[in-house]
Amino acid sequence: MANENSQVSFFTQGKIGIIEINYPPVNALSQQVRQGLVEGVDKFNQDADIKAIVIRCKERTFIAGADIKEFGKPPTVPFLPDVVNHIEASEKPVIASLFGTSLGGGFEVALACHYRVAQKGAKVGLPEVNLGLIPGAGGTQRLPRVVGVGKALAMVTQGTHVKVEDFVDTNLIDEIFEIEVNLNEQTLQYVESLIESGSIEVKRLGFQTVEAGSLDWDAEIAKISKKARGKEAPLVAADVIRKTAELPILEGMKIEREAFLQLRESEQSAALRYVFGAEKSSAKHELNAQPVNVESVGIVGAGNMGSGIATAFLNAGYTVNLVEQTEDALRAGISRITKNFESNVKRGRMTQEKADNLLAGLTSSTEYASFSNCDLVIEAIFEDIEVKKSLFTQLDKVVKPDCILATNTSYLDIDQIASVVVDPGRVIGMHFFSPAHIMKLLEVVKAEKSSDIALATAMTVGKKLRKMSVLVGVCFGFAGNRMYTRYGREIQQMLLEGASIEQIDKAMTNWGMAMGPLAVQDLSGIDIGHNARSAQPFPEHDPGYFRAAASMVEQGRLGRKTSKGFYIYDEAGKASSDPEATRLIKSKAQDLGIAQKSFTDNEIVERALLALISEGLALYKEGIVQRLSDIDVIWLHGYGFPRHKGGPIFQARQKDLADLSGKFDELRASSSELIWPAVDLTLID
Ligand code: 3H9
Numbered sequence: 001m002a003n004e005n006s007q008v009s010f011f012t013q014g015k016i017g018i019i020e021i022n023y024p025p026v027n028a029l030s031q032q033v034r035q036g037l038v039e040g041v042d043k044f045n046q047d048a049d050i051k052a053i054v055i056r057c058k059e060r061t062f063i064a065g066a067d068i069k070e071f072g073k074p075p076t077v078p079f080l081p082d083v084v085n086h087i088e089a090s091e092k093p094v095i096a097s098l099f100g101t102s103l104g105g106g107f108e109v110a111l112a113c114h115y116r117v118a119q120k121g122a123k124v125g126l127p128e129v130n131l132g133l134i135p136g137a138g139g140t141q142r143l144p145r146v147v148g149v150g151k152a153l154a155m156v157t158q159g160t161h162v163k164v165e166d167f168v169d170t171n172l173i174d175e176i177f178e179i180e181v182n183l184n185e186q187t188l189q190y191v192e193s194l195i196e197s198g199s200i201e202v203k204r205l206g207f208q209t210v211e212a213g214s215l216d217w218d219a220e221i222a223k224i225s226k227k228a229r230g231k232e233a234p235l236v237a238a239d240v241i242r243k244t245a246e247l248p249i250l251e252g253m254k255i256e257r258e259a260f261l262q263l264r265e266s267e268q269s270a271a272l273r274y275v276f277g278a279e280k281s282s283a284k285h286e287l288n289a290q291p292v293n294v295e296s297v298g299i300v301g302a303g304n305m306g307s308g309i310a311t312a313f314l315n316a317g318y319t320v321n322l323v324e325q326t327e328d329a330l331r332a333g334i335s336r337i338t339k340n341f342e343s344n345v346k347r348g349r350m351t352q353e354k355a356d357n358l359l360a361g362l363t364s365s366t367e368y369a370s371f372s373n374c375d376l377v378i379e380a381i382f383e384d385i386e387v388k389k390s391l392f393t394q395l396d397k398v399v400k401p402d403c404i405l406a407t408n409t410s411y412l413d414i415d416q417i418a419s420v421v422v423d424p425g426r427v428i429g430m431h432f433f434s435p436a437h438i439m440k441l442l443e444v445v446k447a448e449k450s451s452d453i454a455l456a457t458a459m460t461v462g463k464k465l466r467k468m469s470v471l472v473g474v475c476f477g478f479a480g481n482r483m484y485t486r487y488g489r490e491i492q493q494m495l496l497e498g499a500s501i502e503q504i505d506k507a508m509t510n511w512g513m514a515m516g517p518l519a520v521q522d523l524s525g526i527d528i529g530h531n532a533r534s535a536q537p538f539p540e541h542d543p544g545y546f547r548a549a550a551s552m553v554e555q556g557r558l559g560r561k562t563s564k565g566f567y568i569y570d571e572a573g574k575a576s577s578d579p580e581a582t583r584l585i586k587s588k589a590q591d592l593g594i595a596q597k598s599f600t601d602n603e604i605v606e607r608a609l610l611a612l613i614s615e616g617l618a619l620y621k622e623g624i625v626q627r628l629s630d631i632d633v634i635w636l637h638g639y640g641f642p643r644h645k646g647g648p649i650f651q652a653r654q655k656d657l658a659d660l661s662g663k664f665d666e667l668r669a670s671s672s673e674l675i676w677p678a679v680d681l682t683l684i685d
Pocket residue numbers: 025026028064065066067068069080081101103104105106108127128131133134135136137139280
């Protein structure tokens with residue numbers, strides 16, 4: 001058939017011309033798809049027998065956006081804004097048949113059509129801000145015209161995916177079909193009936209005026225700015241919508257396009273697009289095994305961690321058996337889990353009925369024998385290698401032969417834990433981050449003898465839990481906490497060298513970290529890391545090693561839980577500076593003979609980043625992580641690294657390598673090779 005290509009086909013059915021896109025996995029708007037859309041519209045416009053044109057997709061979704069793989073390459077014609085305008089200009093009515101997720105450019109194509117029909121549950125959205133962009137093909141222009149400026153502003157600046165049912169009070173969706181019926185057939189029937197009744201028309205959204213309403217722009221922009229936390233795109237999107245709200249569509253689209261192209265070249269967009277790919281890669285692995293089906297999960301330990309892990313599994317629909325040593329401890333754990341679900345209901349994240357159904361999957365016991373039917377048992381007890389070894393010895397005797405045994409240890413040697421079971425192949429690490437039902441990161445830890453089946457199963461379970469699962473190897477702290485220790489060492493050293501607690505936290509949060517490193521220490525408990533480090537030999541080559549933290553612990557200043565740590569806390573939990581904490585640090589620095597100096601905020605951020613880069617590269621070189629981008633995924637999802645800055649490795653790639661190398665040399669010269677070892681920068685070249 002003329003003008004078709006491998007991604008777009010043309011058919012006719014009666015008086016309807018059909019343009020069908022088949023470009024897996026998500027029918028993104030590649031050059032061929034854009035070309036096919038233009039040619040299909042032209043072809044059917046020239047066919048006198050055709051009265052309407054349907055755009056539909058094969059596979060799992062209507063068009064999910066511009067083709068991310070094409071970003072970074074020189075743009076090729078036809079450009080998407082021209083394609084959507086061409087569709088809107090069609091003399092014959094064009095109908096988009098939506099299902100799955102019609103996103104970004106895909107939704108912009110739909111908005112250019114004259115009708116939109118959809119399967120119930122289909123979602124639409126303009127998520128470009130999540131990639132550091134704004135819609136670049138009329139999204140900021142046509143959406144306000146059909147749903148009003150207020151709703152469009154929220155959708156564009158937040159990048160949300162919204163169910164089509166939420167638009168019943170607007171003209172966005174003309175008809176919604178039930179899931180059970182065949183969407184393609186229903187769409188054709190709907191279009192045929194419009195043709196037969198003579199009511200079909202060319203309804204161009206671009207020609208409508210915008211309902212600006214009584215929007216308080218300054219207040220809206222202040223809200224958007226607060227939420228954006230350093231991200232540029234939401235503010236640019238708001239600015240474009242504000243500036244163009246009353247302009248004719250083509251003028252508005254010109255301004256939109258300029259802003260889009262400018263953002264596309266920005267470092268933030270490069271970072272966010274990189275993160276999109278890095279996250280998809282982290283879930284991939286080359287394990288030579290099919291995962292086994294996990295339905296029933298056992299959890300040992302009902303403290304904060306165990307309860308959070310149990311909540312995460314229940315949330316994903318697993319049955320969970322929770323075991324503690326005493327009935328009292330069990331009751332406390334169950335109460336924590338129940339509260340987590342109550343909070344979800346209160347925040348509107350789930351209905352009470354759904355929470356009740358999920359919670360019905362929870363059983364509890366004080367006997368390990370109750371794990372006899374579990375497919376996976378996760379240990380979340382306190383960090384003591386001997387206690388854990390004894391626990392695994394007991395678990396090994398009561399669980400099914402193919403049950404996977406996972407430890408949630410943060411630092412301990414999983415090889416040692418695995419050594420006590422008959423088949424160490426079944427032992428892996430599943431390192432969750434607190435609170436485990438909220439934090440996205442899951443390190444799946446491969447011990448020396450862990451089987452591929454056990455690891456592949458844990459990676460699949462992680463996906464079902466909606467975690468960012470990253471496969472890592474065994475070392476002290478695995479990937480995330482080993483880097484966190486290195487980062488913490490540098491923060492602590494800067495304290496001893498004269499940077500203040502407040503300056504460090506402010507410099508790091510202003511740069512974009514979710515929390516200041518010292519406020520984090522206070523929140524998690526300064527003693528936790530201190531105890532883990534104390535179980536290791538003290539690094540004699542580094543006399544200042546976490547000495548500031550040690551002096552807090554020596555004074556019983558453990559953080560929020562003792563109302564004092566690096567900061568002091570009032571009854572309402574509000575933090576203030578405490579001269580006593582500063583005095584303790586200064587006195588420690590004096591004991592150690594460390595000269596005092598002043599730091600700029602940039603110096604603080606740079607040194608913290610250099611520490612992360614150095615340790616991240618070492619982890620990759622040692623094979624603890626599979627790929628460098630995994631380092632970034634770990635830091636984004638486990639440690640509050642700002643997403644729009646891409647991660648430590650992305651940051652390293654933005655720097656001039658000779659300059660970076662010089663900075664490492666300086667730090668090495670001012671301390672020692674043991675603290676700042678040689679870094680292989682060719683890895684990021
Ligand atoms: C845009 O449209 C700009 C325009 O306004 C203006 C232009 C001028 N391109 O996430 P999944 C791949 S900006 C290419 O695992 P799910 C993805 O890499 C774009 N590929 O599945 C993965 O590949 P692989 C606006 C894409 O079901 C596979 O699809 N659109 C694209 O959990 C499956 O993905 C967006 O930002 C793409 N656009 O979720 C949408 N999208 O199997 C971004 C996905 O090789 N995408 N892939 O790893 C998403 O939000 C989710 O992928 C989606 C599916 C909801 C679609």
